[in-house]
Amino acid sequence: MPLASSPVPSILKSSKTTSRTTAVPSIAGKKRTMIEMDFSSQPSSSSPPSDAGSRDGPPPLKRARVQFDATAEKGKQNEKQREKSVALIREEIRRAIQRHVSGTDSEGYDQIKEIFTIDPKKPHDDDSSEIPSPTTIKRHLTGLLSNISALDRNCSGLVNAVLSSEWLGRDESYVKLFVRFSGNLCAAHTGYLRSVLKMLVNYFGEVPKGTGRIPGYSNVSHEEIYERVHMALRYIMQLLPAGSGTLSPILSAQFPFDTDSARANVAYTRNLLKIIDYAPELRAEISALITERLVKIDVQIQIDMEEFEDEVGEDLLEDLSRPVDFSTVDDDDDDDSDVESIISDDDTTDVDTRRLKTVKDNICKIDSIIDQLFEFYSPPFNHGTADEKNSALDLLLAHFESTVLPTYRSRHTQFLVFHFSQFSPDLVERFAGTCTHIIFSKTQPAIVRQSAAAYLGSFIARGKHVPSRVVRDIFELLGDHINVLRATYEGSCRGPDLRRYGPFYATTQALLYIFCFRWRDLTTAAEENDDGIPILEDDDDFDMEDVTFPPIVKEILHRAIYSRFNPLKVCSPAIVTEFARIAHHLRFMYVYSLLESNKRLRMSTFRSITTLADPRFSIVEREIRAGNDGGDQLDAYFPFDPYQLPRSRRWLEGDYIEWRGIPGIDDRADDDSSDSAEEGDNDDDNNDDDPTATDEE
Incomplete structure (x- = not known):
């Protein structure tokens, strides 16, 4: 009968007559057979070997090959999952946002948010696979940028997760993408403008420890961090010139406190003066803000020095007035004060030490800040026209009348x-x-x-x-x-x-x-x-x-x-x-x-x-x-x-x-x-x- 003469059943029935060229017609077929063998039950000792040249049972090498191929296949599936195309991720984000806003399902929305909330600096333990790859996070940010119009206030949680994520320590291409996202977000939804500006200004003082240190990326110096923040702020100011009205009160509110370190005050002042380069309309407000804070510290120094003069003597006061080098502002190590080396342990107490530290820190603050202001005002007086000189002096006189003159005992400003x-x-x-x-x-x-x-x-x-x-x-x-x-x-x-x-x-x-x-x-x-x-x-x-x-x-x-x-x-x-x-x-x-x-x-x-x-x-x-x-x-x-x-x-x-x-x-x-x-x-x-x-x- 034709059915009995068909070669296919005879091949499946007997492995003794099976050759390698007829039993495994293709490499893909071989893999599939090997994987099926791996997950089937163990063969009995009487089972015939699949190879006529080896009749002592299945060799161990064959099982090792099965295990290796299974792991490779699983890894390829995970890699494929991580490396979804930009188009696919864009569509997934669109659907996730749509379902979240409609209230039907927020699972996909939460998964996207989790990608940006995971700390990339956490130790590589058993959960390290949860950290998204650079490609994944970059493509998801690209997908969010493509769906920027859908990120209204109903998606504030996702937006805040992105703004709070680690972006300053990543590669330059990601930073530029983040800057584009921030600018377009503010342009499309002005309600987010204040949050974005506040996030950026928060980096103008002393950079939080660990910022710019992400495993797998080159370390980013503090100076480069400041440059990246200014790049983002400049881009937003170009897109939204009216944004300076929102920025001004934020600059005032975020100014370091009197109790903050000299490093924080000096860095913040330096960054404020840089803003004037691309937001000249804020020149008067920024310089007035710096002058106001400067006078406050100035008066406190005068009071403190008068209190100390009769107690510690001129030699110690001279030591307190030694200049401090802020050229190492990029260092992460604290460089607070070495007053302890100045003060004798025999005739001072902990209270005295703290007071002297405060005095020195204030001297460092005002000395470095005034030095920056001298440098800031110098160009028009040294190289400017008569009108530019008069304009610069107008600004100084305005601050003098409004802030310096009414303040009792201002000493340096x-x-x-x-x-x-x-x-x-x-x-x-x-x-x-x-x-x-x-x-x-x-x-x-x-x-x-x-x-x-x-x-x-x-x-x-x-x-x-x-x-x-x-x-x-x-x-x-x-x-x-x-x-x-x-x-x-x-x-x-x-x-x-x-x-x-x-x-x-x-x-x-x-x-x-x-x-x-x-x-x-x-x-x-x-x-x-x-x-x-x-x-x-x-x-x-x-x-x-x-x-x-x-x-x-x-x-x-x-x-x-x-x-x-x-x-x-x-x-x-x-x-x-x-x-x-x-x-x-x-x-x-x-x-x-x-x-x-x-x-x-x-x-x-x-x-x-x-x-x-x-x-x-x-x-x-x-x-x-x-x-x-x-x-x-x-x-x-x-x-x-x-x-x-x-x-x-x-x-x-x-x-x-x-x-x-x-x-x-x-x-x-x-x-x-x-x-x-x-x-x-x-x-x-x-x-x-x-x-x-x-x-x-």
């Missing part, structure tokens, strides 16, 4: 405007005009007017590039102002009273301070030979016998000093004493009799607080007994006294007029100046060791 205002005579006059406008304004609070007088007096006295003509003009302008105040209030004045006549005393003290430093520019010779530059020659060029002053100079001070206001009673004793010495030696005015009369007023002892300023004009506090009609005494606060921060003071070299004292009395060798400063005495002895003739402690 104001040196930005001090330095850049001296780049030209026109800029000098602009700053001086700003201060005089505030001093003369009747709408300003008295305390602000007093502060403006202190700033103007210190600027004119200390500014090395302030022309002689400007010194005389400001001196006469302030003199006219106190004449107006004297004519207005002297009729009702019964004696010195700082609380009632604060602006008068502040302006008079500014004049006394200017006279002490710039009397050479107020002389008749300087007025007759005005060439527009300050008189900075050696005192040997002056013939003290021939020094004379224009009548207006003497008239201004004489009327103010001998008025009912009695300013020598209220002004700082340090300044009054120095003025009396100079005026007497130059035969300009004799006020010692008035000073002796003032001593008969009831008052207690003086307590001198030497600050970072010139010790000659240190802050002097006096305790007044109850019932003294004289009231409180005016602080000797002159905000442009010598600058001491170690790193940023390089910008102010050549900006100062140093204290030179009285010719013929306070002369001394230059090599004795440091020894004089270390003495720290406050007596009025006119010898070579008098500390009042030096600018540094």
Whole structure:
């Protein structure tokens, strides 16, 4: 019969007559037969061998081949599953989102979210297979980008998972894809803009430990992390120019706290200034934010240094002021403070150590931040046009009026405007005009007017590039102002009273301070030979016998000093004493009799607080007994006294007029100046060791 003569059954019935070419027609057939054999029951000992050349039973090698092929097949299936095509993943994501939004099924949605929530840095243990491969996560992000319009607020969980995922430590192609996703997400759904911006700004401070360290990828430095964040932020600002309105409050809210490290504050400030390059509309707001935080730290430093001065001595304070190198900002190791090496364990406690650490950290913060601001403002003043210089100074003056001027005891922040205002005579006059406008304004609070007088007096006295003509003009302008105040209030004045006549005393003290430093520019010779530059020659060029002053100079001070206001009673004793010495030696005015009369007023002892300023004009506090009609005494606060921060003071070299004292009395060798400063005495002895003739402690 035809059926019996068919060769197929005979081959399946008997393995003895089966040859290799007829039993296994193809490699695929062989594999299939081998896999079926592996998962079938064990053959009995009487079963015939499949190979006529081997009749002793199935060799072990054959079973090993079966096991190997099964594992390979399973691995290929897993690999195939992981490497789905972009088109397939795109469709899966679309369906998963659609089902999630409709509420029918969220399993696929949760699986996609899990891909981005798995920590790629977790140890490779038994669950390591759960970590998605770089190809998988990249293709899923591509699929999300293709379905960006569907990621509305119903998919906020998935979006937040993507934004919180590790992206900064991956390869450059993935980073660029993530940046595209973030930008398109904000453009398609503006509700996510704040979340995206906040996520990016969060990396501007101290980079969280472990960021940029993903197994299987090259380590990414902190500096490169900052660059990647700026790349993303720049892209979003280009897509959404109006996004700067959302970014500004986030920058303010994310600014490091006062208790955060110096490294965090310095890094955040540096990144804020970089934003201005691609978002210039935020220039004023960013610079104002930095100035505001800077002043806050500045005031705290001044308070802390005054508290420590009587406790730890100048040597330790000098160590605290050593510059800190932030060029290693990329290092992960903490570089907080090595104050412990400075402090002796024998005479300090844990509380003292913590306080000193705080002081040093604050010094590092303000020194490095101001250094960055000097560098930021320099280009327009060094290479810009007149309009660019005026525009930059406008910004500095705006911050000065709104933040620096109303703040009591700011010590360093104001040196930005001090330095850049001296780049030209026109800029000098602009700053001086700003201060005089505030001093003369009747709408300003008295305390602000007093502060403006202190700033103007210190600027004119200390500014090395302030022309002689400007010194005389400001001196006469302030003199006219106190004449107006004297004519207005002297009729009702019964004696010195700082609380009632604060602006008068502040302006008079500014004049006394200017006279002490710039009397050479107020002389008749300087007025007759005005060439527009300050008189900075050696005192040997002056013939003290021939020094004379224009009548207006003497008239201004004489009327103010001998008025009912009695300013020598209220002004700082340090300044009054120095003025009396100079005026007497130059035969300009004799006020010692008035000073002796003032001593008969009831008052207690003086307590001198030497600050970072010139010790000659240190802050002097006096305790007044109850019932003294004289009231409180005016602080000797002159905000442009010598600058001491170690790193940023390089910008102010050549900006100062140093204290030179009285010719013929306070002369001394230059090599004795440091020894004089270390003495720290406050007596009025006119010898070579008098500390009042030096600018540094």
